[in-house]
Amino acid sequence: MSAVNLLDFDLDGLTAYCEQLGEKRFRAVQLFRWIHQKGATDFDQMSDLAKSLRAKLQGSATITPLKVISEHVSSDGTIKWLFDVGGGNAVESVYIPEDDRATLCVSSQAGCAVGCRFCSTGHQGFSRNLSTGEIIAQLWFAEHNLRQRLGQSERVISNVVMMGMGEPLQNYNALVPALRTMLDDHGYGLSRRRVTVSTSGVVPMIERLKADCPVALAVSLHAPNDALRDELVPLNRKYPIAELMGACVDYLQAAPRDFITFEYCMLDGVNDTEEHARQLIALVRHKVPCKLNLIPFNPFPESGLKRSSNTRVQAFAKILIEAGIVTTVRKTRGDDIDAACGQLAGEVQDRTRAHERMLRRPIPITPVQGGGGASH
Numbered sequence: 252m253s254a255v256n257l258l259d260f261d262l263d264g265l266t267a268y269c270e271q272l273g274e275k276r277f278r279a280v281q282l283f284r285w286i287h288q289k290g291a292t293d294f295d296q297m298s299d300l301a302k303s304l305r306a307k308l309q310g311s312a313t314i315t316p317l318k319v320i321s322e323h324v325s326s327d328g329t330i331k332w333l334f335d336v337g338g339g340n341a342v343e344s345v346y347i348p349e350d351d352r353a354t355l356c357v358s359s360q361a362g363c364a365v366g367c368r369f370c371s372t373g374h375q376g377f378s379r380n381l382s383t384g385e386i387i388a389q390l391w392f393a394e395h396n397l398r399q400r401l402g403q404s405e406r407v408i409s410n411v412v413m414m415g416m417g418e419p420l421q422n423y424n425a426l427v428p429a430l431r432t433m434l435d436d437h438g439y440g441l442s443r444r445r446v447t448v449s450t451s452g453v454v455p456m457i458e459r460l461k462a463d464c465p466v467a468l469a470v471s472l473h474a475p476n477d478a479l480r481d482e483l484v485p486l487n488r489k490y491p492i493a494e495l496m497g498a499c500v501d502y503l504q505a506a507p508r509d510f511i512t513f514e515y516c517m518l519d520g521v522n523d524t525e526e527h528a529r530q531l532i533a534l535v536r537h538k539v540p541c542k543l544n545l546i547p548f549n550p551f552p553e554s555g556l557k558r559s560s561n562t563r564v565q566a567f568a569k570i571l572i573e574a575g576i577v578t579t580v581r582k583t584r585g586d587d588i589d590a591a592c593g594q595l596a597g598e599v600q601d602r603t604r605a606h607e608r609m610l611r612r613p614i615p616i617t618p619v620q621g622g623g624g625a626s627h
């Protein structure tokens with residue numbers, strides 16, 4: 252029987268596992284703290300665990316991190332790690348230090364099946380879901396690696412955004428234990444407000460997340476009407492905007508923040524006109540408490556799309572702000588180490604022929620002027 256990777260368990264899971272070994276819950280708590288708070292991988296390090304338990308663990312369990320393929324450090328302090336998840340696939344995590352926080356952007360899948368037009372990961376197609384252990388291993392690695400290099404014994408990562416490769420709500424069963432480990436006081440102790448799940452709009456799973464593990468929610472909107480969103484975010488054909496907005500309003504009953512963040516990737520001539528801004532206002536004002544985050548597109552050749560000019564982004568933001576919508580323009584970070592999320596990972600072992608399908612699907616919009624890859 253192959254050894255169990257303890258990174259796959261949230262505290263309840265680890266408790267159940269320890270009970271199978273004849274151990275009480277407080278032993279699971281000790282073990283969990285060693286793994287996530289101290290970054291231990293060797294059971295012999297766990298000095299307060301009984302020798303008999305350590306011996307049982309040696310025979311049946313491991314703490315197996317992800318292998319790091321590469322690390323890119325930007326002049327602005329951003330760090331991107333590329334992790335090997337086997338089978339020729341790699342996923343990325345990005346550390347973004349700021350004055351008042353340090354955010355880790357985490358991947359949930361190798362590739363992504365949603366196929367958003369402006370997303371480098373979407374063009375690569377989908378290989379497989381990550382396990383809970385592979386999701387949490389990204390935080391485990393970043394947290395303990397950074398503590399060492401910064402000479403810090405206290406927590407480094409203050410915020411996590413599930414905004415890397417993949418649609419987290421299409422990997423729900425692995426996602427939720429990973430989120431619980433992030434939130435657990437015996438794990439990473441992050442506040443619900445500081446853990447964000449970003450989704451392209453998997454409506455039924457937004458409803459489940461509200462019940463199971465309500466954290467901050469960001470929604471990849473990118474278009475103010477169904478015709479355009481059907482093309483940019485194909486999942487919209489299944490869960491159109493009205494349903495998505497309804498799910499967002501409903502989610503706010505349990506959310507740790509009193510607004511939803513809408514991500515809006517600014518694509519030149521595609522979704523960035525004054526008319527689009529007006530439609531956006533009509534969609535959300537007095538209906539969905541929200542914050543709009545305008546994202547400068549990070550171009551990549553296969554997309555056929557261009558970044559909106561700064562002038563246009565600012566004009567778009569001004570219309571929204573004047574209508575009373577809280578709007579920010581995302582600062583681009585780590586520009587010198589690569590471009591769009593998913594570009595570093597190269598090609599995943601696509602099982603969906605996503606790129607071919609996208610090439611067959613014409614973009615119904617003619618860019619009016621000269622436009623970044625963004626994950627959701």
Ligand code: SF4
Binds near residue numbers: 366370417418451625
């Ligand atoms: S934006 Fe998000 S949901 Fe869309 S293809 Fe990229 S990773 Fe998938």
